[in-house]
Structure formats: C-alpha cells, structure tokens
Amino acid sequence: MNDQWIPARVGDAVTDVDTPALILDLERFEANLARLTGAVRGRRVRVRPHAKSHKCVEIARRQITAGAIGICCQKTSEAEPFLAGGIADVLITNEVVGDRKTLQLAQLAARYPSAKVGVCVDDPRSVTQLAHACEQTHAHIEVYIELDVGHNRAGVTDVGAVVAVGRAIAAHASLVLRGLHAYFGNAQHVRSIAQRRQAIAAATGVAQSAQRALIAAGLKCDVITGAGTGTFMLEATSGVYTEIQPGSYVMMDIDYAKNEQELSWPAFEQSLMILTTVMSRRKDAQSDRATLDAGLKSFSTDSGPALPAFAGWQVRGVSDEHTVLERNGTGPDLLLGDKPLLIPGHIDPTVNLHDWIVAVRGDRVEAVWPIDARGAIF
C-alpha cells in the first residue's frame, strides 16, 4: 500500500477519517492496559502480551511501559519489526520448521544479539535444524518445548517426548532451554467459567508433570508460558505458570465479549472499531437499508461478521467490499455519507487487513500508527 493512502492525520476530526479504517479509542485502550497491570500486580507472573493481535510496534512499546517483559509473535517475519523497533524480548510461540525458515530465524537473532529471541519446538528433528542454523550464524536462541495441554494442534503429548526434546535442546550450546509453552487455545473461547477453570486446571497439571520430568532428568525448566485473554487469570493464579500471553485484551472483539466473566477479573472494553461510510441508502416500501463500504477485505468473518456499534440495525449481507445493514428496530437513522462504527468479530485477522491504526481521543485523531507486521506470514 502506498503511503498516500493514510486514512487520517493528527488533529483530524474522527468524522473526517477516510474509511474503512481501524479506530482505536485511546481512553479505553489505556484503561485496558491498566486493567491487565492491576490484575497481575503482586502475583508471581510476568506478562508477555501476544503481538499477533495488534502487529503494531507502538502498542508493544506501551504494553512494555505498562509492565510487560516482552512480547509474543507467531512468525519470524512478524518478530522482525518488533526487534527493529526496540522490543528486546520476543518469543515466537510457534514451531519454525525447515532449513530455510530456521536459517531466517537464526539470522534474525544474530542481527539483534542483545535481544532475547525465543521459539517453540515439538520435534527433535527441528531442534537439530535450529541448532545447525544457529551455529552457521553464531546466533543464540531461547527454546521452549511446546506442550499440547488440550489444544490438539501442535506440541508434544507425553512426558517421555518432553524429556527427549529437552535433551536434544540441551545438547546444543547455541540453544538455551527455557521451559515449556503450554497454551490452551480452544479454552480461550469456552463461554462458561466453570469449564474454562476445568480446562486450565487440567493444563496446569500436564505442565507441572512435564516440568517435574525435565527437572528430574537434570534439565532446566524455569518458565512455563501460555494463556490468552479468555483464561489468563486462571494461569496467573495457578502457581505453576510463570508467564501469561494475553493479546486481544487491549482491543477486544465480539467473540471475547461473549465469555462469562468473574466479577473479580478485569472487564476489558472494546477499544478498536471499524469506521465505515454509508455508500448507498435505500428507504422505500420494501426496504430500509444502508450499504457500508467495508466487507471481507476490512474485517474477518471467521467468528461472525463485524456488527454495528449501535442499536436498531442488523447485518444482512457481507461481500468483499460491502456490508448491507437492514433496520430492525429503533436507533439512529443512517444517511448517505454517514460514518457508522462496526465492532469486529475476531480482532487478530481483522487488524491484519489494515495498514494503519487511527488512535483517537474523544472526537480527535491523536496518532496514526503503522501496523508494522501486517501480512507478516513467513
């Protein structure tokens, strides 16, 4: 994307921002940062927010100012802009497999020798590839064994395999075994607190057994990292997890807002919305309909479409560049050229569709931040 197409300038009125655009309400965003800091204050757990949600160096910096020790990423190419932007501790919570990809990772770590760069493994063969790449590039990488604690995606499943992978890591001077990655992704979106509690209790048990096995084998396991926005209060109070990785909490989405919450847990607010324009309006005997200029290329629909941030309208259709709203109750009218806000269904793949976050305070643009790692899939 051409830099000419920046949707706003500092000082613009929100109503003058070009659409579709991601609008970040700074008051809510700052309150969300403070809520997380407050929720873990006094607990023996470090915060390493997941930057795959926002992909924005400026947001990572503010998370670190609010007390985070570093960030998580999902890909080597995603880690790069954060390291270049001065984030000195980046953990790739994912496997990096194959000679080309392990070399990219090692080269990245070698370019930032004063930063900590971490990655997950779940197979001894990947450990060998990784060590070879580090030796070629004189890089040092922190390694976490990914443990499948119920997510059924990647990760080792039994204690014997954990020890085997741990031994493989410890055999290489270029690799530093830090501990376990024990993220229970599916549990994040389970609505009932009781079920989430049960899931994380089971995950904690698995992680603890694996940790004991590593230590019994004479291996290190100082860190147990995991957790997301849906469960982190459970991991934070588990006595076993030493690090939590919530990502969506700073911006939120419709899906996470559906989770049942304990009263004592932080109540994050929706801080990120999508500004749109009414590009067609029909009001006749058959229909009362507004068509917006944002569709599948401005928000993801894997957890349902983006929904109006106001009453009286429902989504009737989404196509590549359009969302059709139909009036179904009382609420504000929408006129041609009006700029209604939508709430994203799933924040991570929605942010990934944009180049800029327009940060606003009240009705004015305070900053425009690049989404530095947008599209960083390698």
Added chain:
Amino acid sequence: MNDQWIPARVGDAVTDVDTPALILDLERFEANLARLTGAVRGRRVRVRPHAKSHKCVEIARRQITAGAIGICCQKTSEAEPFLAGGIADVLITNEVVGDRKTLQLAQLAARYPSAKVGVCVDDPRSVTQLAHACEQTHAHIEVYIELDVGHNRAGVTDVGAVVAVGRAIAAHASLVLRGLHAYFGNAQHVRSIAQRRQAIAAATGVAQSAQRALIAAGLKCDVITGAGTGTFMLEATSGVYTEIQPGSYVMMDIDYAKNEQELSWPAFEQSLMILTTVMSRRKDAQSDRATLDAGLKSFSTDSGPALPAFAGWQVRGVSDEHTVLERNGTGPDLLLGDKPLLIPGHIDPTVNLHDWIVAVRGDRVEAVWPIDARGAIF
C-alpha cells in the same frame, strides 16, 4: 511487508518456495485466459475482467493481451496501481461517496488524463459531489448508473430513479454518462444452471427497460456492463449486455468449482493454490494429524476453509496461523517439513492476504509478481 520476505526467486524449485505462499500454475492460468477469449470470440461483447480478484498489474496486462479492453476495480486506491502500471481503462464498479473520496477519485483521474476512469453512482447527491470534485481538479470521469438487478446491495431499483440519476450526470460537462452497471452478484454462486439462467434473464429485462428509459429521455446508454465468472456466458449471449466482468476465472476457487456448468461453457481450472509447510506431525494411537503453517491470515474462510489439493486428508481446524489436517483415507503421507498445497475457498479475500504471487511452470518458479493493490481498501 519488508521486501526481504519475498518467498521465491526466479529459477527456484517450487519445493524451495517459502511458505505460506500463493502459487500460480502458469499453464493452467494461460489456459484459463485462452478459454475466456475463445468463449466470447465472435460475440458482440467486450471483456473487462475484475481485478479485485487478483490485484496484480502483471495479470491485468496479460488479460489485456488476451483481448480485454480494460479492467474493473472496487476502490479508488485499488485503481491507482493499475493506472500507474499502464492499464488505460479502469472502471470502479462501486459507489464513491463523500467529499474526501470523490476528490481522491477526481485527483486520480486528473493524474492520468489519457486513461479512461469510470465509476458507478446510484444517488443524485453523489453525482453533485463527483462533479464538484472533477471541476476542482479538471478531471473527466465516465459514469455508470448502478442498477439493482436482484443483488440487493447498492444500485437504483426503478426506472424513474435511473432517469433522474442520468439527468443529474448529463447536467455536468466533467461527467460522461456511459450507461448501466447491472451486476447480479448473488447469482454467481447459485449452483443450478436453470436458476442462474432465470436470474440473468430477469436482470437482462431490468437492464433493457432502464436503457430504453434513458434513451427515451434523450440520454446516452451505450454500455451495459456486469456479469461474473458464474454467469458471464448468459450475459454475453443476452443481446443486451455489451461488457462482461469475470474476475475469478483466471485463478478459480472451491466455491466456483461447485457450480453446475453447461458443456459448451469454458471449464476453468484451479490455477492458484496455497503452498504450506507441515510444521508439526503427530501419528499415534489417538491421531494421525499434520499441522500446516497457514491459517486465517493466509486464506479467507467466508466460503469455507482452504482444502487439501490431494486425497486422504480433511481439515479439522483453522486458527490464525495454523490448519490442522487429519488423515481420513488413503492418500500421500505427510512428513514434517513437507509442503502440501491447499485450494482456496474464496479467491478474492485470499489473494488480499498476500504480497506476492509465485508464478510457476512445472516445478520451477518462472516469475514472482507483486500483488500491487493488496490492502487497497480506500
């Protein structure tokens, strides 16, 4: 995205391409170009492919070499790289609403005075905005009245409104009334030929009535443009449509492949796939599973997930950066580090997630094309 992260170089083996990557099979792609050219040969209909599918200037150039008169886009920012890349006839098949957006469009048209730039309108107020912007910038824009022929999204619905909008356009010297945009989007994905035939017959009737009304009012209506990959043979043989806009035909997707086809219609082949890497592999008493390094940030799921391009495996889960495949039949084994291909469910929002198309012939990379208009949502 940093240019460092280009997934391939000319001459690379396909198995060395970094993943996830869009792989375009040039033999199938060229066959699809030729199939469309052959299908309309001798018919009184021009081809204006929709570039919102591929967003790639090089593909547009090849479509024009194959006989297209120009291309369609959906947004002003999407039109820009095509005009900059020498495509001299670009129609934005969409409304552009508001002072800021109409000024952007007029400025773009003014920068390419020898090119034809077109846009759709469905409201007299937008005509006034557009004319004002053209007068400010000394631009000339070709204008099409968008007609709702059944798609229920934007567009005018009755003949009286068509004439009113037509008169508004004709009142401004900077605007050239070209005709009608009569695209029936929903009909593209109707599986039965009979139902598609019925839908396009109805659309043709509506378009013809509108054309007659414009001409009766002393207004011009030289062009009736519309149609997509699912229906274009019907519009092409309608005797009323003068221009067709198929987009997906050059690359195809799972959704379009489900359409029932007449034997006499061109049978487009899947030319675009997603190359992935097996980043985790589990084979034990409980599961036989391969986790791939491509998810919601590498393909859209609005028409279902991307599916394996080979037998014996089914998709069990998709998350931001992962697809979990489970073995459910006989077929090739998948090993850690293998690079299986997936077929996208819906091509347009999938291409929009990538920066590069890796064009291959046989097992070698022949070219790497930038997806110039990726993320061009303004």
